[in-house]
Amino acid sequence: MLAVLMIAGAGFSGCGGKDEPKNKTSVDYTVVEDGDLPQELKKIIDNKKDKAIRLTYTTKDYTYVVAGYGTRDSSGYSIKVNDVYTGDNSLYVDTTLIGPAQDEAVNEVDTYPYIVLKMERRDESVVFKM
Secondary structure, three states, X not given: OOOEEEEOOHHHEOOOOOOOOOOOEEOOOEEOOHHHOOHHHHHXXXXXXXXXXXXXXXXXXXXXXXXXXXXXXXXXXXXXXXXXXXXXXXXXXXXXXEOOOOXXXXXXXXXXXXXXXXXXXXXXXXXXXX
């Protein structure tokens, strides 16, 4: 199987409204569970999950977008997808890390919160808003 892997550098991350494209169009995606990931992508994530991850993995039919937040010292973290859209010849992926609630019981173990989004194959560069 032919797969293309792109790792986005720090220049691809950002936040804020002033970078919004003029011609914004929503993109359909699904959140992929670990068991449904291509084996090669799972290995890449496992090797990089202790650091912040911003990467795309493209097969013949699909593009997988991975956003990870590196090592956290407890359980209870989740990731919210705020928006996925195209505009100005780029694909924008806007996510937020949500920490455990103040009164939530957590396990004090290292965790590696990340999310994988699957969509029809895309060829645009990806702008991560994390």
